[in-house]
Amino acid sequence: AQKVTQAQTEISVVEKEDVTLDCVYETRDTTYYLFWYKQPPSGELVFLIRRNSFDEQNEISGRYSWNFQKSTSSFNFTITASQVVDSAVYFCALSENSGGSNYKLTFGKGTLLTVNP
Amino acid sequence: ETGVTQTPRHLVMGMTNKKSLKCEQHLGHNAMYWYKQSAKKPLELMFVYSLEERVENNSVPSRFSPECPNSSHLFLHLHTLQPEDSALYLCASSRLPAQEQYFGPGTRLTVT
Numbered sequence: 442a443q444k445v446t447q448a449q450t451e452i453s454v455v456e457k458e459d460v461t462l463d464c465v466y467e468t469r470d471t472t473y474y475l476f477w478y479k480q481p482p483s484g485e486l487v488f489l490i491r492r493n494s495f496d497e498q499n500e501i502s503g504r505y506s507w508n509f510q511k512s513t514s515s516f517n518f519t520i521t522a523s524q525v526v527d528s529a530v531y532f533c534a535l536s537e538n539s540g541g542s543n544y545k546l547t548f549g550k551g552t553l554l555t556v557n558p
Numbered sequence: 559e560t561g562v563t564q565t566p567r568h569l570v571m572g573m574t575n576k577k578s579l580k581c582e583q584h585l586g587h588n589a590m591y592w593y594k595q596s597a598k599k600p601l602e603l604m605f606v607y608s609l610e611e612r613v614e615n616n617s618v619p620s621r622f623s624p625e626c627p628n629s630s631h632l633f634l635h636l637h638t639l640q641p642e643d644s645a646l647y648l649c650a651s652s653r654l655p656a657q658e659q660y661f662g663p664g665t666r667l668t669v670t
Contacts, residue, residue, distance in 0.1 A: 474656055484646060486661040532601065536656055543613045544655040546591075548601040 444468065445535050445549035453555045454523055462518045462552050464533030470494070474536040474544075475509065475516045480551070481529040492516060523556045530554070561585040562662035564649050570668045571639065579634040579665050581649030589652045590632040591659060592624060596645035607632060608655055639669045 446465045454460045466475065477489040490500065492509050500507050504521045520527055530551040539545040562583045571577050583590065592604040606614035607626040621643075623635040632649055646666050650659040 476658060478661075483663070484666075485663045486648065486650075488658045488660060491658045538656075539614065542655065543606070543608060545606075545614065546603065546659060550600045 444537075444547045445533055447531075447533055447549035447552050449552045450550070451553045451555070453557065455557050456525060457522050458556075459519060459521050460523050460554065460556075462520075462531050462533075462554065464516045464518065464549060466514050466516065466533070466535045468514075468535060468537050470537045472538070476534040476536065476546070477507065477516075477518050478532040478534065478548075479529045480532065486532070489518075520554075523554075525556050525558055528554060528556045562649060562651055562660050564647075564662035564665050566665060567663060568666045568668075570670060571636070572670055573639060573641070575636075575639075577636045579636065579647055579649075579667075581632040581634075581662055583630055583632075583649075583651035583660070583662075585651060585653075585660060587651035587653050587660075588629055589655050589659075590626060590629070591650040591652075592632065592634050593648040593650065594645050595648055595664070601648070604634075606655070613655075636667075639667075641669050643667065644669045 444467050473494045475492045479487045497509050506519045508517045530553050532551045533549045534546050536544045536546045565580045589608045591606050594602045594604055603616050604618045605624045610626050621637050625633040646664045648664045649662040652659040
């Protein structure tokens with residue numbers, strides 16, 4: 442079973458639409474970390490947010506917002522009023538303890554978001 | 559401007575060549591990582607170094623050999639690669655292993 446599932450392989454929207462990218466994770470750890478990364482066509486992964494397992498507060502940063510629900514093991518990402526520059530592959534990732542003080546980051550397969558003008 | 563740089567950005571090599579990929583981080587981080595990203599697979603973690611010590615090797619073939627001479631530099635030495643090794647190789651660093659990783663721009667490797 443996948444540890445991080447991004448069920449949406451591709452999403453296409455028109456500019457100014459809101460769009461939500463889904464992420465469901467699986468872990469037995471009580472302490473873990475969740476991340477979202479953006480990979481534009483240039484290829485470089487850009488860190489967007491980190492959420493600790495013990496902090497379920499949702500977060501808003503400009504047009505971006507994140508909804509963390511431990512009860513459903515989900516960490517969804519919403520872009521409000523999407524823009525063409527938001528077109529990218531978005532990755533959700535889970536960091537779990539892999540022994541001692543070491544952590545392993547597991548990525549989902551990514552969601553390709555295309556925002557059309 | 560990224561705090562993680564990678565060279566070269568593009569590399570074409572034959573199967574008998576030896577080459578090295580270089581990564582440098584200017585963020586004062588203590589952990590560094592190599593990932594492989596190929597077209598039909600999710601991002602694959604290859605190696606993890608924490609405080610210059612290799613802490614993870616994800617069953618990577620021996621034709622890939624990492625080296626971490628200090629906390630700011632990470633190398634990936636390549637030898638007798640196969641065409642299926644063609645991919646984007648990404649380097650990342652983080653302050654501590656549990657924290658967010660910052661990625662370099664990657665090296666696009668083509669093995670002919």
